[in-house]
Amino acid sequence: MLDAAIDRRPHAVVIGAGFGGLAAAIRLGARGYRVTVLDRLDAPGGRASVFRQDGFTFDAGPTIVTAPNLFEELWALCGRRMSDDITLRRMEPFYRIRFDDGSWLAAFSDEHRMRAEVARLSPSDVPGFDRFLKTSEAIHRIAYDQLADQPFHRLSTMLRLVPDLLRLSGHRSVHAVVARHFRDPRLRLAFSFHPLLIGGNPFVTSAAYCLITHLERAQGVHYAMGGMGTLVAGLVRLIEGQGNRLRCNAEVARILVRDGRAAGVQLEDGETIAADIVVSNADPAWTYGKLLADHPRRRWTDAKLARAKYSMGLFVWYFGTNRRYDDVYHHTMVMGPRYRALLDDIFRRKVLAEDFSLYLHRPSATDPSVAPPGCDSFYALVPVPHLESGTDWDTMAEKFRARVQARLESTVLPGLGNAVISSRMTTPKDFRDRLLSVHGAGFALDPRLFQTAWFRPHNVSEELHGLYIVGAGTHPGAGLPGVLNSARVLDRLVAEPSRVA
Numbered sequence: 001m002l003d004a005a006i007d008r009r010p011h012a013v014v015i016g017a018g019f020g021g022l023a024a025a026i027r028l029g030a031r032g033y034r035v036t037v038l039d040r041l042d043a044p045g046g047r048a049s050v051f052r053q054d055g056f057t058f059d060a061g062p063t064i065v066t067a068p069n070l071f072e073e074l075w076a077l078c079g080r081r082m083s084d085d086i087t088l089r090r091m092e093p094f095y096r097i098r099f100d101d102g103s104w105l106a107a108f109s110d111e112h113r114m115r116a117e118v119a120r121l122s123p124s125d126v127p128g129f130d131r132f133l134k135t136s137e138a139i140h141r142i143a144y145d146q147l148a149d150q151p152f153h154r155l156s157t158m159l160r161l162v163p164d165l166l167r168l169s170g171h172r173s174v175h176a177v178v179a180r181h182f183r184d185p186r187l188r189l190a191f192s193f194h195p196l197l198i199g200g201n202p203f204v205t206s207a208a209y210c211l212i213t214h215l216e217r218a219q220g221v222h223y224a225m226g227g228m229g230t231l232v233a234g235l236v237r238l239i240e241g242q243g244n245r246l247r248c249n250a251e252v253a254r255i256l257v258r259d260g261r262a263a264g265v266q267l268e269d270g271e272t273i274a275a276d277i278v279v280s281n282a283d284p285a286w287t288y289g290k291l292l293a294d295h296p297r298r299r300w301t302d303a304k305l306a307r308a309k310y311s312m313g314l315f316v317w318y319f320g321t322n323r324r325y326d327d328v329y330h331h332t333m334v335m336g337p338r339y340r341a342l343l344d345d346i347f348r349r350k351v352l353a354e355d356f357s358l359y360l361h362r363p364s365a366t367d368p369s370v371a372p373p374g375c376d377s378f379y380a381l382v383p384v385p386h387l388e389s390g391t392d393w394d395t396m397a398e399k400f401r402a403r404v405q406a407r408l409e410s411t412v413l414p415g416l417g418n419a420v421i422s423s424r425m426t427t428p429k430d431f432r433d434r435l436l437s438v439h440g441a442g443f444a445l446d447p448r449l450f451q452t453a454w455f456r457p458h459n460v461s462e463e464l465h466g467l468y469i470v471g472a473g474t475h476p477g478a479g480l481p482g483v484l485n486s487a488r489v490l491d492r493l494v495a496e497p498s499r500v501a
Contacts, residue, residue, distance in 0.1 A: 007243075009034035010497045013265055013273055015252050015291070016281030018046025019062075019480060020471035022235040023074055023487035024279050029242035030077040032497040036273065037239065038265065040251035040436070044236055046281070047435060047472075050229035054422035056320035056377045057227050057370040062480055063361050063379075064091070064331070065222040066215055070484040071231065078238045085234045087225040089366055094221040095331035098411060099186050107190070109217045122184035132181040132191060133213070140211035140218070144481075149488040152475045153458040171449065174200075175340075177207040189339050196383055198478035199311025199443025201347040203340055206449045215481065223330065225367050255280075255291045255467065262466035265291075276500045277466045279490070284445070284457035284473035285310075285438040292463060299462045309451060311443035311478070312346050313386035313428030317401050318379045320422035325376055325413055330365040334358050334411050347446075350389040352396070358382045358404065360412065375421070380404050386428050387440040393427040401425055444473030452477070459489045468494060 012028045014021045017039035025035045043049060047061035065071065068088055075082035093106040105121060108114045111133065118129045178192040194212040195205035224231050236246055251268040255278055262278040280287040285308065288300040336342060336357040345353045359381045364371040371377040382404060385391065401423075409416045428440030437444065445451050457474050461467035470486040472478035 007034050010276040010500045011036070011274065012277045012279060013038065013275040014279045014281060015255075015265065015287075016046060016471065017041075017044035017232075017236075017246060017248070018281050018471060018483065019048055019232075019235075020483035020486050021046070021279070021281030022232070022239065023070075023484050024281065024468075024470045024490055025239050025244060025246075026074045026077060026235065026242070027487055027490060028279070028494065029239060029244050031491075031494075033277075035239065035242070035244040036275075037244075037246045038250040038252055038267070038273075039246070039248050040268075041434070042248050044246060044248065045229065045232040048228045048232055050227060050232075051318060051424060053424065054320060055372040056318075056375070056422050057229070057363075058318040058377060058379055058424070059228045059361070059363065060316075060318075060426070062228050063223070063363070064094075065224060065231075065480060066212075067219055067481040067484065068222055069219065070481060070488070073488075074235065074238060074484075078241060080238070080241075082234075085237070086230055088222040089225055091221045091223055091330060091366075093329075094216055095333060096329045097190050097333040097335065099189070099335050100337045101186075103186065105186065105190050107216070109220060111217075118187060121186055122182070125182045125184050125187050128181035128183070129187075132178065132210075133217075135177065135181070136210050136212075136214040139208060140214040143208040144211050144215060147453075147476070149476075149485045149492075151459050151489050151492055152453045152456070153460050153462070153493075172207045173203050174205050174207050174209050175202045177210055178202075185339070189335065193333070195447065196312075198447055198482065199441065199472070200447040201312075201343050203343060204347070204446075204448050206447070206452055208452070209447065221331075223363065223366055226369055227363060227367070252282075252291060254294070255287075255464070257292075257295055257464060260465055262461075262464050277468065277494060279468045279470060281471045283435075283437050283441075283471075284469055286436045287469065288457070288463065289438070290436075295464065297463045300457060305438075309446040309448060310386055310388075310439045310441040311446045313384045313389075313431065313440050314426070314442035315382045315384045315397075315400060315404075315428070316379055316426040317382075317404050318422075318424045318426075319420050320371060321376045321378070321416070321419040322374070322421045323376070323415075323419050324364070324374060325362070326365075328360070328362050328365065328412055330362055332360040332362070332412060334360055334407065336407075346383055346385050350385040352384055352389060352391050352400070354403075356382050356384070356404075356407070358407070360408070380408065383442075384428065386442075387432060391428070393429040397425050397427050443478035444471070447477050459486060460493045 012033040049060040051058040175192040192202040264274040431437040432440035
């Protein structure tokens, strides 16, 4: 690695070592920038951090890869092959859904197997299933293939999209479009819950996100052997191989401004780092409300940030057992007795309800390296209201964990209470304090229609020249494909190094 004093490449500072920040660093490095990535935590990954305790490995957040080509592209930019460093295992089925009445549905990529699953639950809904697949593919072709990596900082781009949005029912909600194709309430749930994976309410989120069904089928659902931490570590090695640098335990206090441009950052300890451009992978509400608190803002003012709608919070229980549950699939959704009313409690009323639905991750079903021999590694993720609910998680966390345990014992993990030998929890309070997520929201801004595309914080800052935004809170949104595409957008926005030198 060249010493910064003699490295003449234009300098880019990236705030945050989540997937968006790491991908942005690699793309900038490939174009000839000298890059420094700064993160306040003691290890990279952000929401994709890794917890290790008692011989178990727990992925903190993301657990699936649905667009492996976006990762492969990063390795290719560095002249390498991803397959030389990372082993992806395709999941088939993607996941299994347990409904509250005890019935099950498995989600397959194969259209015939999926049609048989639908027919098993509701034969009359098979024609609707066929129509929905075509709808999802059509939406994917426009909203993902053509627009996911396009910048939306000009209103004209959004206006050109309006006819396609209307034609594809983008002004309607995901659930509204799904309900037009299915009558069985279980199938309506199974084909509409996907916005929850990116922090949105299916009854509010734009039907543009119906694309996820086709994305899963087209590219598959994959697991990175060793856990998501292997992907994070692989990206860090790519950055270092470019002669660039990651600094952990380096918290940014503010973005420096000179002559109306981002000029670098100041750390909490007072150190200043000069830069030609700054890329923030932090929550945009934190970037504008805290890191640019002293800079006059025209659009993302404190008042606008306060009025914005934020995604739900997450309660996550990580636990290891001294026995294996070999009849439990790698990815399992355990649905509660309510759907719309529960989501109304979470998103609108902001009430921590007695009932809940959860996602159960059992990576040791596929990967023996994440648990000691004869043991299983799990996490249970539960959507909950963010911190505007007023929930006191210091007193509620253990009570809520016990309710999650009881639900799992009564459904898919009998005898769980006697089997748990390792345990830890994450609540919306941890998202706020550890990840600097405003209101402890799990996925930054809620992806509702008027907080999508042009209405979202732009990839090129509206407030400051030389500042760029990546990650879940900007276009195109949350989820691994979203944050990786947000970094891809930078290729169209950031000037060549020769023009900023």
